[in-house]
Amino acid sequence: MSHWQVLGLTPDADERSIKRAYARLLRIHRPDENPNEFQRLREAYEASLAEARWRAQAGRKVVYAPSAVSASTPERYQPAEDPTLVIHRERVDIPTTASPPEPSLGQMQQWLTEGKDRQVMDALRLWLASDWLLPFERRQQFEQNILDWLESAEGWSPAFFDGVCQVMGWDETQGNLPCEYWRWDRLIRQCEAQALSETVLSDLAKFDDDKIHGQAAAMLFKPMTDGRRREMADGFSALDWQRFAELGQAIEYQYPEVPQRLGLQPLDNWRDWLPPTSYRGVYLFLWLALSAILVASGIIGPKKNDVLGVVVLMPLMMLFVNWIGMKAYHVWAMVAVVAGRLDVLISRWLLPRRWYRRGAGLLLLRHVLPSAVPAALACLWSSDVLWLRWASPVVVFLGTIYFTNGALSGGRASMWTRALRALKLRIGRLPWHLLKREGLLAVIAVAVMAATVYFRMKAVV
Incomplete structure (x- = not known):
């Protein structure tokens, strides 16, 4: 060659x-x-x-x-x-100029501090095209100076960093790095933090203009009343909640220095505002509690009913009642959303802080008042048993409040949801989507078949 x-x-x-x-x-x-x-x-x-x-x-x-x-x-x-x-x-020596080119390194560093990215890029190209950097030692020292500037300066954009890498020939994919990997990763993290800062500022500026775009950043950083934040959260779509969760996790785990750099204060209980994954724990508790009350009323009440019929029919009937109650609550929730600010105002004065959680937790009209409906049913179905009539409404009401509060706690899956997931894993891959879609018809069919078999057996006896 x-x-x-x-x-x-x-x-x-x-x-x-x-x-x-x-x-x-x-x-x-x-x-x-x-x-x-x-x-x-x-x-x-x-x-x-x-x-x-x-x-x-x-x-x-x-x-x-x-x-x-x-x-x-x-x-x-x-x-x-x-x-x-x-x-x-003969051996030809590498020609070098007598003095480094202009502008000087100090001037370039000053421009970088002042945010004059274009002047810095032009100066870098002049230095790299000069004979002064032909010796390896000078070139290596020059690269170290650039790295020190980038690490100490703040406010340079990711686009500027990409331009510096392109001019200097730094490429991580090809292994051509000017420093150790840990130092390079720290520089990349600083670049990502700056990109996140620019995104937050851009979203907040968009929100100030039209109140439609940038709502996730405004929800996390904008100071506002509990009622205004509750109203904004009720209008969030699934994509808005995804952006809000990603932004909150990035600030909490990866770049906690970004809010301080921007002079912003993030929402400290942002996890409480995440929508609940499921209310299955509430529905399961109501089914078990109301079924137990009906069975107990049928067995120990003044009217002595058949034990087998009560134990079989009452839980099946409660599945249908529970489904009706779930649909009714969805309608009530839409009505309560309209009165969101009033609901927040009342709840702030009447509910404990650990339940209220600045509008992100339990609300009086939206959650507490609907919990009184199954409690009233429990009292009505308790027959004439005195202790059951007094104990069952309290248990149902407090249990509904407890499981609802758990479902609203930070968007985390409740204990019942985690238990159901574990049960699914143990049972195997069942057609859960089909069961959920046809659940009502299946419940009705099972109830009719069980009632038919029961009454035929009773007629034979």
Whole structure:
């Protein structure tokens, strides 16, 4: 392989192209990492540079007069000697300028601090095109200076960082990094934090303009009343909640310094505002509690009913009643959303703080008042048993409040939801979507079949 092929150039390349190719390859073949390749690159550079200069000198057709050659003039300047022999005999030193180019490093650092990205990029290109950075030691020191500036300065944009990497030839995918990996990762994290800061500021500016875009950032950072935040949360779509959760997690776990840098105070109970994943725990509790009350009333009440019929029919009937109650509550919730601000105002004065949670927890009209309906049914179905009539409404009411509060706590899955997931994993992959879709018809069919079998057995007996 010739020295031109080592540099990736053609034999007619000029001196400037040779210097640029050498500077580019010098970042790849470093003397401390690959000394053999560096020595090979160095020899190819010297040979190509000498040949290019000889070619340029021959093109100017300079004629050396005999009188101009003194006794101290080296023999290589004699016209009779083949110039190609001189290239291999002498060692050409790398030419460097006497002083570094302008602007100075201090001026570039000052521009970076002031946020003048374009001036810094232009200065970087001037420095990289100069002969001052051809020696490896100077080039390495220059890269370290740039890294120190980026680590100490704040406010530079990710686009500026990408431009610096492109100009300097830094590429993580190719393993061409100017520093250790841990230091590079820290710089990338700083770049990501700056990108997040710009996104937050942009979203807040959009929200100030139209109150439609950037609601996730406004929900997390904008100071507002509990009623206004509750109203905004009720209008969130699934995509808005996803953006809100991602932004909150990024601030809490990855970039906690971003709010302080921007002078913002994030919502401290942002997890409480996440929508509940499911109310299955509430529905399961109501089914079990009301079924137990009906069974107990049928067994120990003044009217002695058949034990088998009560135990079989009452839980099946409660499945249908529970489904009706669920649909009714959805209608009531839509009505309560309209009176959201009034609901927040009343709940703030009447409910405990650990239930209210600044409008993100239990609300009087939306949650507490509907919990009184199953409690009233429990009292009505308790027959004439005095202790059951007094105990069952209290148990049902407090249990409904407890499980509703658990479903509203930070969007986390309730205990009953986790138990149901574990049961699904143990049972296997059942057609749960089909059961959920046809659940009502299945319940009605099972209830009718059980009632038919029961009454036929009773008639036979």
